[in-house]
Amino acid sequence: MATEAKAADANWWRGAVIYQIYPRSFQDTSGDGLGDIKGITQRLPYVASLGVDAIWLSPFFTSPMADMGYDVSDYCNVDPMFGTLADFDEMMEEAHRLGLKVIIDQVISHTSDRHPWFIESRSSRTNAKADWYVWADPKPDGTAPTNWLSIFGGPGWEWDGVRKQYYMHNFLISQPDLNFHNPDVQEAMLGTVKFWLERGVDGFRLDTVNYYFHDKQLRDNPPMVYDTDGAGMETDTNPYSMQNHLYDKSQPENIEFLKRLRSLLDTYENRATVGEVGDGPRSLTTLAIYTSGNDKLHMCYTFDLLGPAFSAGYIRRILTTVQDTVTNGWVCWAFSNHDVVRHATRFIETPEEQDRVAKLSVTLLSSLRGSICLYQGEELGLTEAELSFEDLRDPYGIRFWPAFKGRDGCRTPMVWDAGAPHAGFTSGSKTWLPVPGEHASRAVDAQESLSDSVLHHYRAAIAFRKSHPALIDGDMTFLETNQDLLAFIREKGGEKLLFVYNLTREPQSFTLPKRMGDVLPVSLPGFQSSRIEGGVVALDALDVFCGRV
Structure with missing residues (x-):
């Protein structure tokens, strides 16, 4: 029986319900209009009351915040806007006291251009970190080394006048890609993982996990040829989807690094990883490779259920493809997160069905095989916030406005108290993003008093899942x-x-x-x-x- 209990503890992630917290928007305790770690600690009893198994924290590391923390300048510290390492340790202690595992974002495919490593790397071609990032000479005509594109718009290369070379960036110009072909880079990144393992974190959500390596030969990507339904194609908004990304991500060398990462985690008890795979039509195949064999990632999720389709035919196609493809791996499902329009908006046809769709969605999610992620506020049935251009903070939304309004609409502050200023998110005079009135009316306290609220339904749906072993695994x-x-x-x-x-x-x-x-x-x-x-x-x-x- 002791052996069985130990195995159950090690497999806590299998079938787990994970609640994603976006720290900037969860709870502010300082009055500056920005959420902080003390605010997360304050609200953990509420999270535990949902019946979830773990929390996942979006980045809180030291950062210039060009991409809201996904541009890291110090992997082993807390940005002052969120608090201190002592605050983090207190939050960890409270989470564990409440029976919650803690998963943190690990953004290791790239850093901020203000990271000391990049500052040193760009200073010359001969310094100790000269090869820590992806540098390349221009073509004879001065253009970029390849045709690779940035997800955030434009070329995936930026000219640097000091080194007189281009550096690669899959995202913002201020987010240079690390060169994982360099063993020293791998050691440094594993060291940052170990830092948080030593602090007791239970797992890592690995951002853009298939972006670590690039093609050493710097070959151009061919054009994308979509199937007849054109699923996922967004060429009217972002030309990134017009390329078949054979060479700028998802390279075979990534598999060996993931094995090294897993070996590190296996030296600690009961730790887990969940990878974010964005690989277009190949996403499920990549997911299968990354989670197979019990020697790489514990589980992955893709963007397949994060789009507008909410039909039986589409969902069945995705689920059956996963079962046929991911034969000995594990998948994590979600309908919403910090990067996509909230599903209460994506899936409804009329405002009157908002609650019904919200309840049906979590019931469906809770009955699927796999682990599941819930995004803060979805348990209140929150829809996507309508923001003006002047309110936007997301560089992606600003870049593609008005064709695409960005990700700020799903990142607005959590609503706690319907009658309080800013719905109880802050005691300050303003918030970093506006709190929509229609969100405030759905605040936690308002739903606690309604027996048939979306919030109570989420608790019941999660409890139903956990009471039936067949639904766990x-x-x-x-x-x-x-x-x-x-x-x-x-x-x-x-x-x-x-x-x-x-x-x-x-x-x-x-x-x-x-x-x-x-x-x-x-x-x-x-x-x-x-x-x-x-x-x-x-x-x-x-x-x-x-x-x-």
Whole structure:
């Protein structure tokens, strides 16, 4: 029994529910309008009340904040705007006291251009860190070494007049890419990971995990050829998607580095990694490679469910592709995060169905095979905030305005108290992003008093998931349906649960397979409208049926 308990502790991440906190927008305790680590500590009892297993903190490291902390200038310290290392240690202690694991963002594909490493690297071609970043000579005509593009718009290379070379940047010009072909770089980055492991963090969310290595030969990317449905294509907004990114990311050398990273984590007890894979049409294949064999990443997530599609046909295609591709790895699912439009906006057709869609979404997410990530505020059913150009802080949104409004709409402050100034986020006179009035009316205190609120439904859905072992890591088998319905069975040991989802705005029916035998309805939090009679399940619009087989 002791051995089983130890194995369970080591596998805490498998099937876990992870709550993402965006520190800048969670809770301000200093009155400066910016969230801080003390604010996270203050609100941890609320997070624990949701029933989640872990928190994931977006970056809080020392940074010039050109990309809201994803441009790191010191990996082993807390930016003063968020607090101190002592504040972090207090937050860790409180999280663990409440039974919450702590996962932190690790942004190691690139640094800030103000990082001491880059300042030294650009100073000459012969210094000790000259090869720590991706430098290359121009072509004879002075143009960039390759045709690689930046996700944030424009070329993926920037000329530096001191070294008289170009340096590579997948993101902002102020975010130069590290050269992972250099063993010293790998050692330095593993050292930053070890620093936080020693402080007791339970895991790492690895930002842009497939971007660490580039093609040594500096070959040009070919054009992208999309399949007939053009899924994910955004060429009207960002030409980055017009290239097939064969050479600027997802290189084979990355696999060996991930093995080194896993070996480091395995020297500590019960630690885990979740990788962010952005690899276009190849994302699921890359995910499968990175999580296979129990010697690389513990789990990964992709952007496949972070788009506008909320249909049975699309979701089934993604889920079945994962099952066929990720045969011995593990996936982490999410409908929202800090980089995409909130799903309460993406998935609804009319404002009246906002709560219904929010509840159905988390019920669906909670019944999937894999771990799941929830993004702060989605448990309140928050929609994307409408911001003016003058309010924007996101460099990506500013760059592509007005075709794309950026990521600030999902990053507005968390709402705690409907009647307080700034909905209880800060005692100061202003906030770094506005607090929308429609968000304030959905604040935590307002929803706590409503028995049928989205907040209470999230708690119930998470509790339902955790009370059924089949939903944590059981098998998942899909049943044949029309394209309007999503039906599957989750099974582990003697437990076998049937789920049928109607994601349309019209009533639907599902005929149980004759071989299935008797199906006993199971009370599913928030959904009692579906019914079964004569082997046929009748579902209302945006409805779900659960039964024990």
